[in-house]
Amino acid sequence: MLASLVNVTKRYRTTEGVRDLTLHFPAGQIVGVLGLNGSGKSTLLKLIAGLLFPTAGEISVFGGTPRGNRARTVFLGETDTLWPWMTPADAGRFMDGLYSDFDPVRFGELLDVLEVPRRKTKAMSKGERGRLRLAMALARSAKLYLLDEPLAGIDLISREKIMMSLVREWHTDETILLSTHEVAEAEGLFERAVYLRDGGLVLDVAVEELRRDGKSVVQTFKEVLA
Amino acid sequence: MRRFRTLLWLEHRRSWIWSVALLGSLAFWAWGIKQVRVWDVAERLGIRAGLLAMACAIGTVVLCLMIGRIRSETRHGQYQVLLLTPPSGYSHIAARYLYVAGVAFAYFITIGFLYWWIMALAGIHLDATTLVELVLAVPFYAISVSVLPLLAWTLLLMVFISAYRVSGPGWIPGTVMLLGTPFALRWLIDGVVRVSYSLPGWRLFANAPAALIERFGSPDPETTMQVNEILYNGVPIEPLLILLALTVALLVLAGRIWQEVEA
Secondary structure: OOEEEEEEEEEOOOOEEEEEEEEEEOOOOEEEEEEOOOOOHHHHHHHHHOOOOOOEEEEEEOOEOOHHHHHHEEEEOOOOOOOOOOOHHHHHHHHHHHOOOEOHHHHHHHHHHOOOOOOOHHHOOHHHHHHHHHHHHHOEOOOEEEEEOOOOOOOHHHHHHHHHHHHHHOOOOOEEEEEOOOHHHHHHHOOEEEEEEOOEEEEEEEHHHHHHOOOOHHHHHHHHHO | OHHHHHHHHHHHHHHHHHHHHHHHHHHHHHHHHHHOOOOOHHHHHHHHHHHHHHHHHHHHHHHHHHHOOHHHHHHHOHHHHHHOOOOOHHHHHHHHHHHHHHHHHHHHHHHHHHHHHHHHHOOOOOOHHHHHHHHHHHHHHHHHHHHHHHHHHHHHHHHHHHHOOOOOOOHHHHHHHHHHHHHHHHHHHHHHHHHOOOOOOEOOOOOHHHHHHHHHOOOOHHHHHHHHHHHHHOEOOHHHHHHHHHHHHHHHHHHHHHHOOOO
16 A cells, blocks of 8 residues: 555644545555545645644555655645746756656656746746646656646646646556546546545545446536535 | 755755855945045054944844745745655755855855955054964854854744744744743853853964054053953853854754654
């Protein structure tokens, strides 16, 4: 199991981010983490990444603590987190110097495929910055990818490029947890869907199972979370 | 080592404009010194030395601002990127601190040279030993007992504020820390003064009076006696040791807090 959560609760000052979650993520899945705003998607991914610590419960990533295994996990947050002075070359140097699993050649290829301009991020559009961040993430050879809203606020063309890259770069021994509001667009990627509401787990289902019952991920999203 | 070098490179990329501006400001101070045209040589030297003391104070403030820019990184999310990187919190703190400390040394050593220059302009010609003491030993001592601990404290404060922003009422211990600093500082100074000169002092400027006497003539006997006493005792070594140890302790604490930061 790449990551496991057992009875995990994350409480903020006045609210609960996630509540009593038990989930297991084996190798080789693309999992859609789905829910409305404030349902706990980002909290779940941040807990697995080690950016947050659980108030209660146990989280195990690669058999250890999330923070202890951050070198083996890729986390792509929803916020724009690059320094404004950074060019793609700087980003490559940054990643190459800090992550032993970063492949500069693959990074260069991804920059070309995603058509990232070679200028400072402050001169890039939101979509271009999103594509650069995705190239930085996918140029690593990790086993666990946590992608939090990588499609948010990005134009249609960029979204298509990002999803094509996700499919192209995915290896069968890797697990991707992808949270998105663009459920219809990303539906084809998912093998499993985890539906969250108000921090709690509503449904954890294999997409194949849904299809057998004649349902889609989007349809189930509407039924379960409406 | 490769990771640490990358963190140092990152610090440089983040802060090079600050560093260049700070070091470049010394050209402005040198120009300002040249503009002082008081007739009396001793008075002119005094004003010029005062200007350089002002440059030291302003430089220290800029260095503190430079090292404390974690808050903007927290707001813009870059802190999150750093937290996820494999190097430990101690490495991040060490890289951040070493870069700014390096800039501080470059700045204050240059100021040491400017002191030498204003003395030369006043007709005081220092021998090689005194010159080395002025541009290396004095900045090292002065920075170690003032700027280095201050930078470590600023870094700790900013890491502390950033760390407890999300997960709890961090402003309470933060406020306690800020308000308690003057008391802690007083307690520290009292303690350092009490133990000073337990060890033999570090004698500096043994040859300086000769150059001063050559330029300004022999001072009155009482002043001569006071100067000789200071020169004989040297500067106390205990503050240097205590404050360097304190600096390391503050940095370790900052590194430990970094390990527990949420984002």
